[in-house]
Amino acid sequence: MLAFVFAIIMTTLSIKAQNPIIQTKYTADPAPMVYNDTVFLYTSHDEDDAFGFKMQDWMLYTSTDMVNWTDHGAVASLKSFKWVTVDNGAWAPQCIRRNNKFYMYCPMPNGVGIGVLVADSPYGPFKDPLGKALIKNSSQDIDPTVLIDDDGQAYLYWGNPNLHYVKLNEDMISYSGTIVKDSSMAKIKGQPDPFHYQEGPWVYKRNGLYYMAYASTCCPEGIGYAMSNSPIGPWKYKGSIMDGDQRSSGNHPGIIDYKGNTYVFGFNYSIMKKTMSKHYERRSICIEKLTFNADGTIQKLPFWSTTGVTQLGTLNPYKRNEAETMAYSEGVKTEFATEWERNVSWNKGKEIADRFFVTSIHNGDYIKVQGVDFGIGATSVDVSIASLYGGKIEIRTDKIDGPVIATVNVTTSAEGDMWKTITTPVKNAKGIHDLFFVFKGEKDLFNFDWWQFDAQK
Numbered sequence: 001m002l003a004f005v006f007a008i009i010m011t012t013l014s015i016k017a018q019n020p021i022i023q024t025k026y027t028a029d030p031a032p033m034v035y036n037d038t039v040f041l042y043t044s045h046d047e048d049d050a051f052g053f054k055m056q057d058w059m060l061y062t063s064t065d066m067v068n069w070t071d072h073g074a075v076a077s078l079k080s081f082k083w084v085t086v087d088n089g090a091w092a093p094q095c096i097r098r099n100n101k102f103y104m105y106c107p108m109p110n111g112v113g114i115g116v117l118v119a120d121s122p123y124g125p126f127k128d129p130l131g132k133a134l135i136k137n138s139s140q141d142i143d144p145t146v147l148i149d150d151d152g153q154a155y156l157y158w159g160n161p162n163l164h165y166v167k168l169n170e171d172m173i174s175y176s177g178t179i180v181k182d183s184s185m186a187k188i189k190g191q192p193d194p195f196h197y198q199e200g201p202w203v204y205k206r207n208g209l210y211y212m213a214y215a216s217t218c219c220p221e222g223i224g225y226a227m228s229n230s231p232i233g234p235w236k237y238k239g240s241i242m243d244g245d246q247r248s249s250g251n252h253p254g255i256i257d258y259k260g261n262t263y264v265f266g267f268n269y270s271i272m273k274k275t276m277s278k279h280y281e282r283r284s285i286c287i288e289k290l291t292f293n294a295d296g297t298i299q300k301l302p303f304w305s306t307t308g309v310t311q312l313g314t315l316n317p318y319k320r321n322e323a324e325t326m327a328y329s330e331g332v333k334t335e336f337a338t339e340w341e342r343n344v345s346w347n348k349g350k351e352i353a354d355r356f357f358v359t360s361i362h363n364g365d366y367i368k369v370q371g372v373d374f375g376i377g378a379t380s381v382d383v384s385i386a387s388l389y390g391g392k393i394e395i396r397t398d399k400i401d402g403p404v405i406a407t408v409n410v411t412t413s414a415e416g417d418m419w420k421t422i423t424t425p426v427k428n429a430k431g432i433h434d435l436f437f438v439f440k441g442e443k444d445l446f447n448f449d450w451w452q453f454d455a456q457k
Helices: 269-274
Strands: 026-035 038-047 057-063 069-077 094-098 101-108 113-119 145-148 153-156 164-168 173-182 198-204 207-218 220-227 236-242 254-258 260-267 284-289 328-330 334-344 350-358 366-373 378-387 390-399 402-408 418-425 432-440 446-455
Touching: 026 094, 026 254, 038 069, 038 094, 069 101, 069 334, 094 145, 101 236, 145 198, 153 198, 173 328, 198 254, 236 260, 269 284, 378 402, 402 418
Parallel strands: 026 284
Antiparallel strands: 026 038, 038 057, 057 069, 094 101, 101 113, 145 153, 153 164, 164 173, 198 207, 207 220, 220 236, 254 260, 260 284, 328 366, 334 350, 350 446, 366 432, 378 418, 378 446, 390 402, 390 432
């Protein structure tokens, strides 16, 4: 279990921290994409026991309010590429949509190359259409970013310590022409390096201007950026989106426009530092809102805040909400499992469903869901639980020790994968509140799949 130990817990105050946005896993290298009014956030994933870079798969999270994020687990891994023989090195990806298909560019270091996966849905399944690397040019083939320009031409950029690019064909899995090392940002031995480009490029277009954001000046890495009137440069250095800080040796930007705002994603090491005395590569993604000047330049941000960004809209409690949708949590993990229907007499089984749920639940752990709109009020709540040793869920409003609106008693035990729906009365649930699911009991309590309130009529 990934433990989160806070030196001081102000239980009399609402826990407002939203950065980092994911607490159940270590995540890095954010690659946000907007589709169907939803933010799809693809990430790399540091394993819980990582000391250096231990990365084996790529994760997906979604949100419609920029605060509550739903964990969808791993959408691809190194095993998605049959030609890849290494078991480590699932580095910074990016996914983009074209012609109703989704293309995910996946780099693997040490000369393995950049592969591409294709899916009919942003959730996958992603499959390898080539059976080989799309880009295998040099040891610099990491950190791809992709842009489809207004004229339909697609470009793929990548590289450490220099920026490279190539023009992609319309099929998005092949390219035309030669690979170009960008001369306007190239490092030249013995000459000044005004761009401070290091790695992790992210291409973005706004109001006819092209932006190249990137991790700059290792180490620690900040986020620098350059601008151009063309997707292939020349680029002009414009400054720092965020200066490097000793609290985070690395960085990797991702930028999107969503619901009238512009957001930059990156990462820090704050969760790791709560429990580790030494530095390990266990990173956590953060978000901040970007502000532009009249000339298109970007106003510099301070280091990643703990409060994150403002919620867009509210969450509806009267539909089924997955337990792995959360704004913040402490102690819990998420897990994917395939359920089976067994024929006892023949001891055979068939797959019937995939289930993703919250697990590793212990006494004092909690999940926070932000901005839940109960309207005129709720009468009861349903929760889907698979009990281990039993326990209870105190559902509280506005803070971790706030008013209890329902107590869900889980009395059965040792049932493992037998899921049951428990219905519990609710009191004093009206208007908009942050919701805390606070877990109480001994040992491993239970697994938690989903919840839904019933409205007054």
